[in-house]
Amino acid sequence: xxxxxxxQILNSDMIREIAGASISEASGSDLNxxxxxxxxxxxxxxxxAVRGDQxxxxxENRELAFIIWILVAIDENIITARTIxxxxxxxxxxxxxxxxxxxxxxxxxRLGIDISVEGEQIKKDHLYRLDVTDFATYASRVTGSxxxxxNQIVRAGYVYVQNDVxxxxxxxxxxxxxFGVMDQIRKEDAVTLLRPVSDDLERIKEAxxxxxxxxxxxxxxxxxxxxxxxxxxxxxxxxxxxxxxMGRLALASFLHKAGxxxxxxVSYFRNAPDFxxxxxxxxxxxxxxxxxxxxxTPPKCETMRSNHLCYMDDDPLCHREWMKHPLTYYExxxxxxxxx
Amino acid sequence: MAGMVSQKLxxxxxxxxxxxxxxxxxxxxxREVGYMTFSGEVIRHLRVNNKFELNMLLRDxxxxxxxxxxxxxxxxxxxxxxxxxxxxxxLIFDLDSxxxxxxxxMSQRNMLAQIRDQTSRxxxxxxxxxxxxxxxxxxxxxxxxxxxxxHVSDDRIYRLTSDARREITDYITGNSLDESIVRKAISMLxxxxxxxxxxxxxxxxxxxxxxxxxxxxxxxxxKKAREDHSVxxxxxxxxxxxxxxxxxxxxxxxxxxxxxxxxxxRLQDFDPLQECIPEQFMDGEYDIILPEKIRSxxxxxxxxxxxxxxxxxxxxxxxxxxxxxRAVFP
Numbered sequence: 001x002x003x004x005x006x007x008q009i010l011n012s013d014m015i016r017e018i019a020g021a022s023i024s025e026a027s028g029s030d031l032n033x034x035x036x037x038x039x040x041x042x043x044x045x046x047x048x049a050v051r052g053d054q055x056x057x058x059x060e061n062r063e064l065a066f067i068i069w070i071l072v073a074i075d076e077n078i079i080t081a082r083t084i085x086x087x088x089x090x091x092x093x094x095x096x097x098x099x100x101x102x103x104x105x106x107x108x109x110r111l112g113i114d115i116s117v118e119g120e121q122i123k124k125d126h127l128y129r130l131d132v133t134d135f136a137t138y139a140s141r142v143t144g145s146x147x148x149x150x151n152q153i154v155r156a157g158y159v160y161v162q163n164d165v166x167x168x169x170x171x172x173x174x175x176x177x178x179f180g181v182m183d184q185i186r187k188e189d190a191v192t193l194l195r196p197v198s199d200d201l202e203r204i205k206e207a208x209x210x211x212x213x214x215x216x217x218x219x220x221x222x223x224x225x226x227x228x229x230x231x232x233x234x235x236x237x238x239x240x241x242x243x244x245x246m247g248r249l250a251l252a253s254f255l256h257k258a259g260x261x262x263x264x265x266v267s268y269f270r271n272a273p274d275f276x277x278x279x280x281x282x283x284x285x286x287x288x289x290x291x292x293x294x295x296x297t298p299p300k301c302e303t304m305r306s307n308h309l310c311y312m313d314d315d316p317l318c319h320r321e322w323m324k325h326p327l328t329y330y331e332x333x334x335x336x337x338x339x340x
Numbered sequence: 341m342a343g344m345v346s347q348k349l350x351x352x353x354x355x356x357x358x359x360x361x362x363x364x365x366x367x368x369x370x371r372e373v374g375y376m377t378f379s380g381e382v383i384r385h386l387r388v389n390n391k392f393e394l395n396m397l398l399r400d401x402x403x404x405x406x407x408x409x410x411x412x413x414x415x416x417x418x419x420x421x422x423x424x425x426x427x428x429x430x431l432i433f434d435l436d437s438x439x440x441x442x443x444x445x446m447s448q449r450n451m452l453a454q455i456r457d458q459t460s461r462x463x464x465x466x467x468x469x470x471x472x473x474x475x476x477x478x479x480x481x482x483x484x485x486x487x488x489x490x491h492v493s494d495d496r497i498y499r500l501t502s503d504a505r506r507e508i509t510d511y512i513t514g515n516s517l518d519e520s521i522v523r524k525a526i527s528m529l530x531x532x533x534x535x536x537x538x539x540x541x542x543x544x545x546x547x548x549x550x551x552x553x554x555x556x557x558x559x560x561x562x563k564k565a566r567e568d569h570s571v572x573x574x575x576x577x578x579x580x581x582x583x584x585x586x587x588x589x590x591x592x593x594x595x596x597x598x599x600x601x602x603x604x605x606r607l608q609d610f611d612p613l614q615e616c617i618p619e620q621f622m623d624g625e626y627d628i629i630l631p632e633k634i635r636s637x638x639x640x641x642x643x644x645x646x647x648x649x650x651x652x653x654x655x656x657x658x659x660x661x662x663x664x665x666r667a668v669f670p
Contacts, residue, residue, distance in 0.1 A: 129532075
């Protein structure tokens with residue numbers, strides 16, 4: 001089980017020793033061989049993430065620490081995003097399987113989230129209590145009604161949730177924590193410390209280039225007429241940000257309705273941290289009605305808004321009273337251009 | 341304002357700023373300050389370091405509207421948002437009686453009373469009871485015209501992201517309520533009770549006790565709960581963490597009334613049309629001209645004239661009618 005530990009991740013002496021550890025060394029102490037296997041496991045984890053390997057790989061604290069330094073040294077958005085998502089999913093699996101609620105408490109405590117249990121723990125008739133601001137901060141990154149504040153029991157500054165919701169909150173807090181720790185490590189320091197493993201770093205970059213080198217070729221459509229929400233999703237996907245399920249559904253169904261082909265739609269998803277071409281194609285076929293028989297329409301503005309996918313800012317067209325749907329936006333822009 | 345800006349109105353606003361020392365919002369030097377002149381020019385991205393500087397600015401500009409950001413920045417006077425370096429923001433709620441259903445048909449007094457009740461429920465039911473925000477962190481202001489603003493300054497909230505604030509606005513408006521998930525939460529209320537699930541269970545009444553709740557019943561209960569319990573806030577004001585909002589203690593350019601703090605325990609019987617009139621506008625009378633018949637307006641306990649033509653009225657009545665565009669100075 002991982003227990004996020006900032007001090008340990010930032011312990012550069014330990015990182016230096018892990019980077020320098022070697023299995024074949026004759027004078028190999030116990031610690032040296034332990035470090036060597038940590039190093040190996042860390043690289044295997046990052047490589048798995050880059051390849052898009054969906055299988056579960058267990059993770060322990062020092063491996064996670066070394067992984068963070070690898071990511072800072074490589075400094076490639078998409079590699080970072082994929083690895084962090086994989087670490088997140090690993091932590092989530094561990095939290096779901098946790099035998100004692102104390103494990104969740106401890107995990108939360110290390111992320112600065114105060115959790116306590118309300119009700120009878122033994123009879124499984126209990127809820128987790130957390131601060132309403134922690135809930136709002138992290139739940140806002142998870143799509144779905146299950147995670148909306150409105151649907152929770154809220155009282156006197158606290159939210160009371162069941163296990164599955166608590167796990168998702170901790171998962172998102174863990175992601176924030178990892179990005180936060182990465183910000184505290186300077187790239188030059190990471191490169192210097194990881195010099196003994198520079199070959200391994202190169203190997204990962206090369207693997208990444210091979211898998212994604214061709215770069216996404218954007219569909220031919222009129223992207224300049226897309227509404228800001230759709231452009232934001234595209235921008236996030238391009239830079240390797242993990243877009244929510246609802247966001248992906250919105251984009252795919254929008255592109256489909258705007259007349260894009262399956263191949264063109266797939267190209268938009270190529271940089272997603274968890275991209276899997278077969279699954280993506282399957283889902284696009286589902287949305288286009290080829291499999292399901294029902295053609296999906298993108299969510300209306302109101303739904304986009306409550307799922308935190310609306311980025312209207314001060315776009316005047318979005319602020320019109322009758323503007324209720326992303327496709328309307330696209331249609332209006334296209335029509336106006338034709339007139340001109 | 342029919343085309344021409346009235347110099348008389350500007351002079352009256354200047355008199356207010358000359359004869360008062362406005363208390364600035366807390367940490368004014370970290371906030372972006374902006375204003376709109378009577379000729380419609382908008383000036384933004386100002387940094388004001390203290391009370392003295394603020395009052396100098398207001399006396400000089402005699403602005404129509406004055407704003408400051410809910411956000412605290414390291415460099416509030418940078419012109420581009422990312423360069424301002426956001427450090428946090430108060431949590432702001434805007435309640436405007438114009439948005440009340442059927443507002444067009446309501447009297448001014450009725451509109452203000454209804455929005456005052458909504459403000460009161462926002463503060464007591466949502467902010468204090470549900471979110472546990474201490475009374476001392478909450479300030480209520482009359483917006484200067486048709487509603488109220490609620491400001492929350494608290495360590496717990498000031499770093500909240502825009503997304504987290506949307507979660508809060510959704511909660512207050514009762515958005516995103518989901519039948520099956522609420523049903524699940526209702527079954528957990530025995531452990532601890534609160535939030536929308538508790539409100540919805542109350543709406544269900546006896547139907548909630550039978551264990552199985554029918555789909556149509558819960559849907560009806562949610563609809564009813566939203567009607568009775570949600571508060572009509574203008575959500576984007578809350579989740580836009582860069583917005584500038586009307587500065588307390590300044591004058592609203594469309595009414596000449598003060599954006600005045602209302603103590604929480606005085607809200608119930610607060611009458612802005614009595615208590616937000618500047619002292620400077622209490623004395624004297626002015627001639628005004630009403631170009632056409634207007635709807636009933638009551639301010640400072642006096643009924644304003646309604647019929648077209650020339651009238652002699654108290655200064656504050658003249659300011660109110662001219663600022664709101666109903667009348668002109670001759």
